[in-house]
Amino acid sequence: MPEEVIRVENLVKTYKPVVAVNSISFTVKEGEIFSLVGPNGAGKTTTVEILECLRTPTSGKASVLGYDVTHDEKEIKKRIGAMPQDFSAFERLTVRENVELIARIYQVDPDLRSVLEELGMWEARDRRFESLSGGMKRRAGICMALISNPVLLFLDEPTTGLDPQARKETWDVIRRLRSMGKTVVLTSHYMEEVEQLSDRAAVIYGGEIIAQGSVDELISAYGGGIRIRVSPYNDEIERVLMETAQKVVREDSSIEGVFHDRIQVGRTLAALYGQDEKYHLDIVEPSMDNVFSRLAGGRVDERGELI
Amino acid sequence: MTGVVAVFSALLKSWMRSKAGIFFSFLFPIMLLFIFSTVFGGGGTSQYVLFVQNMDVDSKGNPTELSQGFVEAVRATGAFDMRSLEHDVDIKEYVKMNPSFSFRYRILVIPEGFHEQAARKKVSVQVKVTVNTLEFVGKEFAAYMSPEDVEGIQRGELALQSVLGGQGGESPQLVLWMDEQDMAAPALLGIIHGVANAFSNGLLGSEEVLALEGMPLEQRTLKVVDYFLPGFIAAFIMTNGVIGATSTISEYRRNGQVKRLAATPLPKTSWILGNVLEQTVLAFILTGVMIALGWVVFDVRLVPDAYALSLVFVGAVAFCSVGMVLGGVIKDVEAASGAGNAIAFPMMFLSGAFWPIEQMPDYLQEVARVLPLHYFHDGLLQIMVYKNPGNAGMGFVVLGCFAAVMMVIAVKITKWKEF
Numbered sequence: 001m002p003e004e005v006i007r008v009e010n011l012v013k014t015y016k017p018v019v020a021v022n023s024i025s026f027t028v029k030e031g032e033i034f035s036l037v038g039p040n041g042a043g044k045t046t047t048v049e050i051l052e053c054l055r056t057p058t059s060g061k062a063s064v065l066g067y068d069v070t071h072d073e074k075e076i077k078k079r080i081g082a083m084p085q086d087f088s089a090f091e092r093l094t095v096r097e098n099v100e101l102i103a104r105i106y107q108v109d110p111d112l113r114s115v116l117e118e119l120g121m122w123e124a125r126d127r128r129f130e131s132l133s134g135g136m137k138r139r140a141g142i143c144m145a146l147i148s149n150p151v152l153l154f155l156d157e158p159t160t161g162l163d164p165q166a167r168k169e170t171w172d173v174i175r176r177l178r179s180m181g182k183t184v185v186l187t188s189h190y191m192e193e194v195e196q197l198s199d200r201a202a203v204i205y206g207g208e209i210i211a212q213g214s215v216d217e218l219i220s221a222y223g224g225g226i227r228i229r230v231s232p233y234n235d236e237i238e239r240v241l242m243e244t245a246q247k248v249v250r251e252d253s254s255i256e257g258v259f260h261d262r263i264q265v266g267r268t269l270a271a272l273y274g275q276d277e278k279y280h281l282d283i284v285e286p287s288m289d290n291v292f293s294r295l296a297g298g299r300v301d302e303r304g305e306l307i
Numbered sequence: 308m309t310g311v312v313a314v315f316s317a318l319l320k321s322w323m324r325s326k327a328g329i330f331f332s333f334l335f336p337i338m339l340l341f342i343f344s345t346v347f348g349g350g351g352t353s354q355y356v357l358f359v360q361n362m363d364v365d366s367k368g369n370p371t372e373l374s375q376g377f378v379e380a381v382r383a384t385g386a387f388d389m390r391s392l393e394h395d396v397d398i399k400e401y402v403k404m405n406p407s408f409s410f411r412y413r414i415l416v417i418p419e420g421f422h423e424q425a426a427r428k429k430v431s432v433q434v435k436v437t438v439n440t441l442e443f444v445g446k447e448f449a450a451y452m453s454p455e456d457v458e459g460i461q462r463g464e465l466a467l468q469s470v471l472g473g474q475g476g477e478s479p480q481l482v483l484w485m486d487e488q489d490m491a492a493p494a495l496l497g498i499i500h501g502v503a504n505a506f507s508n509g510l511l512g513s514e515e516v517l518a519l520e521g522m523p524l525e526q527r528t529l530k531v532v533d534y535f536l537p538g539f540i541a542a543f544i545m546t547n548g549v550i551g552a553t554s555t556i557s558e559y560r561r562n563g564q565v566k567r568l569a570a571t572p573l574p575k576t577s578w579i580l581g582n583v584l585e586q587t588v589l590a591f592i593l594t595g596v597m598i599a600l601g602w603v604v605f606d607v608r609l610v611p612d613a614y615a616l617s618l619v620f621v622g623a624v625a626f627c628s629v630g631m632v633l634g635g636v637i638k639d640v641e642a643a644s645g646a647g648n649a650i651a652f653p654m655m656f657l658s659g660a661f662w663p664i665e666q667m668p669d670y671l672q673e674v675a676r677v678l679p680l681h682y683f684h685d686g687l688l689q690i691m692v693y694k695n696p697g698n699a700g701m702g703f704v705v706l707g708c709f710a711a712v713m714m715v716i717a718v719k720i721t722k723w724k725e726f
Contacts (some may be wrong), residue, residue: 052570055725074572082570088562090317090323090436097317104313105573128324154570 002031004154005183006051013046013059020046022207028200030151033174033184035194037288038204039296040304044187045085047204048156051185052082066151069159078106081145083138084177085156085187091130095121095140098129118180119143119173135166139173152183159193160304171196189304191288195219201288205296215278215288222294225288226265229256230272230281237275244268314581319588320557325702332551332589333596336543340597343539343661344532355495356649357387358414362394371422381415381502386495387508398484413495414484424479429510431476438467447469532605537691538660540597541684544590544619545626546655550647552586557643560634566726583627583714590623591616610701614696615687621706622683628713635721662686679709 006028013021021043028034036044049055051064053073053116062274064076089098096112103110116122119139124132132140138158143279145153155174159167173280174197177184188194194201195215202212207237211218225246230237231254238255241248245257272281293299298306322328359381363374370378382389391400398414418424441464449457483499485492508515559565568578594611601607611619630647637643655661657671658680664672675681686702689695 021453053724054566054570077570077572080570083567084563084570086563087567089567090564092323093317097320101313101317101570105308105310105568105571141567253557271635 004028005030005065006034006185007061007063008047008051009061011047011050011062012058013043013050013055019207021050023074023200024204024207024291025200026209028170028183028185030183031157031178031181032199033178033186033197035186035188035198035201037188037191037201037292039189039200039300039306042204043124043207044189044204045156048185048187049084050152051265052080052084053077054084061253078148079150080152080154081148081150082154083141083145083156083158084154085160087141089129089137089140091097092128094126094128094290095132096125096226097142098101098140099143102144103147108149110149113145115143115146118176120144120169133166135162135169138166138170142170142173142177143289146177146182150182152185153177154185156187157189158186159188159190189300191292191300195288203292203295210295211291218291219286219288222291223288224259224290224294225286226256226262226273227256227258227284227286228265228268228281229254230279231255231285232279234275234277237272237277237279240268240271244271308577310577311580311584314444314573314578315584315588316569317583318581322585322589328551332543332547333593336539336593336597337600339386340532340535340539341604343535354388355386355491355573356390356391356412356494357381358390358412359417360392360396361393361417361421362419363417364394364419368394373422373425374417377417377421377502377506380506381499384498384502385549386498402438402484413489413492415499416482416484418480418482421479424476425510427476428478432511434467434470438464441467462482462675472522480584491645499703530605530607532601533607533609533692534688535599535661536597536607536609537687538684539621541622541680541687542655542660543593543597544622545683546591547589547593547681548586548623548628548630549628549633549651549654550630552627553633553637554640554675556582556631556634557637557640560638560722561640565722567725569726575721578723579631579714579721582631583624586627586630587620587623590619594619609691611691612696614699615690616701618683618686618690618699618706621703621710625679625683625706625710625713628710628717631717632713632720635717654678654680658684680705682706 004027006026008027009025010023011021011025012019012023018123019147021159023045026034032095036047037041038044046055050057050062050069053076056070063220065079067075067079069076076170090101091100095116099112099116103112113122116125119142121136121139121143124136124140127139129137142153142155142158145155158174160169162170171197173188174184181284186194186197198215200212201218202209203218204210213221228241233253235253238248238250241255241257244259244267249256249258257268257269269283289299296306302305319333328677357380360545361370361374361378363371365371377668378389381387392414398416428713441460445457445460445464452460481499481503483496489495556565565578569575594616598609600605601609603666629650632648634643637646657667657675658664658678659675660668660680664675664681667675680704686699686706689698689702
């Protein structure tokens with residue numbers, strides 16, 4: 001049974017009159033990647049910064065690695081690695097110098113090369129931080145967070161503003177952290193990112209956690225099922241869908257069946273393949289996007305705004 | 308302590324790679340030192356421009372002998388860069404028609420009839436002196452003289468008084484036109500008045516009762532730049548601390564660097580002390596560079612001793628702490644830079660770092676005496692120029708207290724949470 005590394009109970013943070021975090025509770029287990037996902041202003045960063053001891057909770061309890069966030073700041077900071085949102089480093093110092101600075105603060109003497117190589121930053125070690133691309137800056141930030149060999153890492157919006165290629169490279173880095181046995185707490189407004197990386201996630205909206213669980217559980221519970229869309233359709237196709245789907249939606253020239261059972265999806269497809277008439281068929285798997293839309297009544301755009 | 312050293316070395320490396328940082332910390336002060344030392348350090352003329360309108364001319368338009376003699380006497384003082392103005396020029400119109408004619412120019416008008424009036428006045432004064440002498444002799448020595456002699460003296464007195472009746476008259480009235488705001492006016496009036504007195508004595512053939520000779524007070528042959536240097540060192544340590552540290556801290560807060568460090572075990576005090584240590588080292592480097600330049604370029608005689616270096620240390624800590632306070636309060640970089648400038652520049656000019664505060668109005672002198680920079684540069688001046696470290700005691704006390712208070716405020720005000 002994995003050990004619990006974070007426990008949050010009824011955590012509240014207010015900036016009068018705004019309630020940024022409203023009585024949230026969750027746990028994070030050792031070795032997992034746990035995501036807080038939601039639009040801008042949902043309370044993700046506030047929650048993570050409370051856990052990093054960068055903010056003081058208004059009420060509720062939170063412990064990190066068994067230490068209380070309000071009383072054991074020093075002990076927590078010694079044991080965690082953090083990459084805050086919109087962080088920066090000394091712009092005119094090289095990657096190596098910035099990482100060494102953090103190592104000196106932690107009073108550790110790590111194998112710098114292995115850390116930089118692990119995250120693909122060894123070649124860029126002598127480049128100034130100011131000359132790095134956005135993606136490399138994030139990777140350098142993760143190197144800094146990792147240099148003290150912490151058991152727990154907080155990555156606050158690690159891919160926001162990056163181009164798709166840089167985002168995918170950062171995902172690879174985060175996957176490598178998992179293979180290194182690190183526990184990672186991630187915040188993001190990218191649903192795909194959460195789906196790709198997380199073991200478990202909490203959907204946070206308006207300062208409240210509106211759903212949490214493993215990604216599969218969330219999709220299964222809130223994703224709205226697998227959809228088979230056929231166009232054009234005839235009476236026979238309509239009959240097959242009416243018999244097998246939980247729900248059928250007709251539009252002008254297409255028809256859509258919604259399924260919560262994959263076996264039923266298989267049967268339906270087999271029945272549809274037997275049809276003589278030519279038609280176009282789409283199978284749409286549910287995703288975290290669907291989960292969020294269903295829970296919050298809207299989608300989150302590229303910039304993290306709710307639309 | 309490890310954290311302090313780590314922050315210090317990172318800040319120092321970062322500063323050394325910043326062209327703008329090096330320019331404003333070192334090159335800008337050096338440029339100003341060159342400019343000030345060149346402008347005020349001799350080599351150029353320090354004469355005042357004086358236009359002379361001599362209206363005492365003969366029928367051919369040539370100046371009369373006496374009026375020309377007076378002009379030459381004024382020129383002989385060496386205080387003026389003298390230029391002529393035609394005798395028929397209307398001064399008020401001339402000034403109005405020449406916009407470039409500023410408060411730096413003055414016009415001395417020698418009136419028409421100067422020669423004649425002066426000659427008449429000369430006779431009148433000489434007669435008066437003779438009459439007074441006869442009166443004095445008649446009263447004081449009558450007992451030793453025969454009645455005929457006394458009577459002769461009285462007749463002579465009467466005869467001279469009758470002459471005086473016809474020779475009396477007003478002194479020729481010289482006029483010096485100046486701007487009301489001309490700060491040099493009292494000094495220039497004094498110079499011309501002195502020339503007029505000497506000229507009068509010369510006409511009368513009398514001798515000076517009092518004599519005056521100018522002697523250099525400072526026997527160590529110090530140059531103007533020797534006096535500037537302590538002020539410059541103090542002023543730029545102050546600006547580096549107040550403006551430089553404010554902007555840097557504010558920028559680090561804005562771009563998330565402070566938050567990055569706050570998420571590590573680095574204590575807040577280590578961050579502050581690392582910054583103060585960096586500014587202090589820069590202050591010592593600045594002091595060394597300025598004095599070395601002074602030696603090489605201006606041949607100055609200043610050598611900083613332990614007292615001077617101690618005061619530099621206290622000053623650097625004090626003013627960097629001000630920067631930490633401002634940078635801790637103001638997150639917007641432009642606003643922080645503006646606030647630093649708003650504090651540093653008035654202090655720089657009001658404290659008397661660049662000129663003696665005695666040249667300023669009384670109320671500004673009072674202002675200067677409450678500014679910590681005044682005690683900083685005055686302390687350095689006392690130690691480095693006058694070799695009187697004892698007189699810098701007040702500087703140590705004021706700056707030390709100021710540094711302690713600012714440091715406490717900086718620690719209180721610097722946010723290490725709730726960014």
